[in-house]
Amino acid sequence: MTATLIDGKAVAATLRQTIAARTAGLGFRPGLRVVRVGEDPASGVYVRNKDKAAKEVGFDSATIALPASTTEAELLAEVARLNADPAVDGILVQLPLPPQIRADRVIAAVAPEKDVDGFHPLNAGLLASGQPGLTPCTPKGVMHLLKAAGAALPGARAVVLGRSNIVGRPMAQLLLAADCTVTIVHSRTRDLPAECRRAEILVAAVGRPEMVRGDWVAEGATVIDVGINRLADGRLVGDVAFAEVAAHCAAITPVPGGVGPMTIACLLENTLDAALARRG
Numbered sequence: 048m049t050a051t052l053i054d055g056k057a058v059a060a061t062l063r064q065t066i067a068a069r070t071a072g073l074g075f076r077p078g079l080r081v082v083r084v085g086e087d088p089a090s091g092v093y094v095r096n097k098d099k100a101a102k103e104v105g106f107d108s109a110t111i112a113l114p115a116s117t118t119e120a121e122l123l124a125e126v127a128r129l130n131a132d133p134a135v136d137g138i139l140v141q142l143p144l145p146p147q148i149r150a151d152r153v154i155a156a157v158a159p160e161k162d163v164d165g166f167h168p169l170n171a172g173l174l175a176s177g178q179p180g181l182t183p184c185t186p187k188g189v190m191h192l193l194k195a196a197g198a199a200l201p202g203a204r205a206v207v208l209g210r211s212n213i214v215g216r217p218m219a220q221l222l223l224a225a226d227c228t229v230t231i232v233h234s235r236t237r238d239l240p241a242e243c244r245r246a247e248i249l250v251a252a253v254g255r256p257e258m259v260r261g262d263w264v265a266e267g268a269t270v271i272d273v274g275i276n277r278l279a280d281g282r283l284v285g286d287v288a289f290a291e292v293a294a295h296c297a298a299i300t301p302v303p304g305g306v307g308p309m310t311i312a313c314l315l316e317n318t319l320d321a322a323l324a325r326r327g
């Protein structure tokens with residue numbers, strides 16, 4: 048079997064068009080502020096891509112770049128200022144943060160109704176209890192891709208590889224809400240390949256380059272690769288050994304051009320939703 052490619056770049060472009068059309072009819076510009084602390088070069092590229100995508104759909108978008116020496120108190124003061132600014136609908140504090148800043152304190156300081164990352168404990172709790180709230184962008188993007196790929200979700204065995212607060216856990220909650228039978232597997236799981244082989248839908252989000260091999264995947268599975276790993280030789284690869292796995296599965300996302308563009312499109316979707324909810 049040779050797998051169908053799930054084209055995240057194309058699905059994201061369609062979603063951004065829909066968002067642009069909805070924004071054009073609003074009569075105001077949803078406001079997004081991305082806060083960046085320090086000079087992490089990879090973060091710089093992502094932050095620029097977010098800002099560009101937000102401006103293209105008609106948002107009022109700006110990046111606030113703070114020095115690497117910023118204290119936790121200074122960052123919390125900046126977040127408080129954005130929380131209080133009526134022109135701001137969405138706040139994203141780019142991760143990772145420098146070591147002197149506790150990320151959990153900053154995440155909890157963002158007003159939940161402006162938390163377009165969906166990382167605030169209130170939004171995480173709403174998701175875990177099946178109530179509406181702001182949902183983390185990457186798992187939300189994966190659900191869009193599964194829908195676009197025509198995956199049958201109710202009753203399907205879904206395996207999520209990874210248990211981070213930003214991808215694995217919310218991913219499992221969204222699949223559960225879509226009536227999948229969900230298993231979360233991680234570094235301490237016994238016999239990871241055997242657990243992954245049980246999956247009809249496999250979502251890899253561990254951040255280990257090409258960890259998922261061809262013999263980890265069942266014939267006919269749908270495989271979503273959340274990993275974006277830059278190798279020493281400059282190549283960008285996912286958490287899935289693409290060629291090996293594509294030889295077995297029914298459908299697979301590429302890296303780049305899979306989940307990454309969906310993350311940005313869903314950030315825009317969350318910002319529009321937050322703007323509509325806040326402004327009535």
Ligand SMILES: Nc1nc(=O)c2c([nH]1)NC[C@@H]1CN(c3ccc(C(=O)N[C@@H](CCC(=O)O)C(=O)O)cc3)C=[N+]21
Nearest residue numbers: 093139140141142143164275303304305307308310311
């Ligand atoms: N508070 C916070 N929220 C985030 O959502 C967040 C963050 N911090 N910190 C960093 C990660 C990373 N991230 C990506 C978004 C888009 C692509 C993306 O568009 N990738 C393209 C291009 C990849 C490339 O060429 O480098 C692709 O996969 O095709 C990648 C990575 C969001 N993050």
